[in-house]
Amino acid sequence: MTELVSISDAKFSARATHVGAGILLELTGAADATAKRNLARMLGEIHEHAKALGAEEVRMDIRRLTFMNSSCFKDVITWLDRARADARYRITFLSSATQHWQKRSLHALSCFARDLVSIEAS
Amino acid sequence: MTAVPKGESDCEAQSVDLACAPELDQVSSIREFIESYYRLVLHDPDLISRMAIAAHELLENAAKYSTTGGSRLRIAITGGTAPRTVSVSVSNRPDPARLEELKGTISELGRTDDAGELYQAYLERAARREEGSGLGLARIRAEAEMSLVVEIDGNNVCVKAETPLQPEEKP
Numbered sequence A: 001m002t003e004l005v006s007i008s009d010a011k012f013s014a015r016a017t018h019v020g021a022g023i024l025l026e027l028t029g030a031a032d033a034t035a036k037r038n039l040a041r042m043l044g045e046i047h048e049h050a051k052a053l054g055a056e057e058v059r060m061d062i063r064r065l066t067f068m069n070s071s072c073f074k075d076v077i078t079w080l081d082r083a084r085a086d087a088r089y090r091i092t093f094l095s096s097a098t099q100h101w102q103k104r105s106l107h108a109l110s111c112f113a114r115d116l117v118s119i120e121a122s
Numbered sequence B: 001m002t003a004v005p006k007g008e009s010d011c012e013a014q015s016v017d018l019a020c021a022p023e024l025d026q027v028s029s030i031r032e033f034i035e036s037y038y039r040l041v042l043h044d045p046d047l048i049s050r051m052a053i054a055a056h057e058l059l060e061n062a063a064k065y066s067t068t069g070g071s072r073l074r075i076a077i078t079g080g081t082a083p084r085t086v087s088v089s090v091s092n093r094p095d096p097a098r099l100e101e102l103k104g105t106i107s108e109l110g111r112t113d114d115a116g117e118l119y120q121a122y123l124e125r126a127a128r129r130e131e132g133s134g135l136g137l138a139r140i141r142a143e144a145e146m147s148l149v150v151e152i153d154g155n156n157v158c159v160k161a162e163t164p165l166q167p168e169e170k171p
Helices: A033-053 A070-086 A100-112 B024-041 B045-065 B096-111 B115-127 B136-142
Strands: A002-008 A012-019 A022-031 A057-068 A090-095 A117-121 B016-020 B071-078 B084-092 B147-153 B156-165
Touching: A002 A033, A012 A033, A022 A033, A033 A070, A033 B024, A057 A070, A057 A100, A070 A100, A070 B045, A070 B115, A070 B136, A090 A100, A100 A117, A100 B045, A100 B115, B016 B024, B024 B045, B024 B071, B045 B071, B045 B084, B045 B136, B045 B156, B096 B115, B096 B136, B096 B147, B096 B156, B115 B136, B136 B147
Parallel strands: A022 A057, A057 A090, A090 A117
Antiparallel strands: A002 A012, A012 A022, B016 B071, B071 B084, B084 B156, B147 B156
16 A cells, blocks of 8 residues: 555645555545635646556545535536546545435535545445 | 523523624534534434524525625514424625625525435536536525525615424424
8 A cells, every 4th residue: 555645734634545456535624715725726636646556446435524525626626527528437435324414425425426436335 | 602592481491592703614514503502402413403404504605795894694483373494594794706606506406396306417517517516596495495595675685594492393
């Protein structure tokens, strides 16, 4: 397991690691206006890492993400759009049933990139 | 910032009125307060998450576009014995350009019967935008499943997100 990129703010942190044939991206805290400053850059870097490593899958673990605002959601959408265009890896979101906003937001994401995105709820 | 839970009736006791001038990075703290308070009185985590989405997005818009910096957030549960509603509204004084944009967006969101389909069009647009997401209000309409109304009084604007309170959601 190799760490690829990480960010850590007072209320938000993210860490991406290369695991097997894929990348695991774990988000924790609240992705809001403060997190926005780093999230777009990080997702761009993960896209480049995924292509360079020939990753088959990026697993985005948001089970400990308490909220995501629309600005950060837009960054995720932009990333999905790039991944959709390149079609080199699939994206799986690991979500928590107790974070009720996630079900609604992930439904929108899965409709946006139906062939790319899958969701695992726990 | 002042929090004024009112106590004249059951409905008013569950309402919150906040006068605030939040910076963008303070909006999450207000959302967390709203979530914590309504966990005590509504006992409906899904409804609370929808209210939180609306409060957060409306307050962020106010923080970005208010010309005075000041905003008023009001969460109200109204209706008495009639069908009850939950509303989340934010009042502020935006610049004129933002006001026109706001009216256009809310009008567009109000014209559709399929908020999810329109939201997908907004997502496609957002993916290619360089500045801003343009998603906040559409997210309230589609993800939080709340209707949106804009009320204008001179230079002041109030954006209200509203949803019926289902019988089983009665506190």
